[in-house]
Amino acid sequence: MIRLGKYRHYKGKEYVVIGEAKHSETLEEVIVYKALxxxxxxxxxxxxxxxxxxxxxxxxxxxxxxxGE
Incomplete structure (x- = not known):
């Protein structure tokens, strides 16, 4: 499980992770995040x-x- 909260991309912009999900066809785990x-x-x-x-x-x-959160 990934920590929910704020992350900084290595290029400098910030995002907030809002959850994890699975691809409906492949079941690959993905991270769902929103740009800030x-x-x-x-x-x-x-x-x-x-x-x-x-x-x-x-x-x-x-x-x-x-x-952080």
Missing amino acids: YGAEDIWVRPKNMFKDTVIIDGKEILRFEYI
Whole structure:
């Protein structure tokens, strides 16, 4: 289970995770999250990708970093 609350994407924008879900065809676990900017769009991303790391300037960092509730 992923922590609900605010996350910062490695590119700087903030989102709030509102839940987890499963793809209706594949049963793949996805994270449901809402942008905290602009039109506040709602997005989904595979759970393993959401929790993954990225390499930026040779440094490994979290794709989404938890920043609170």
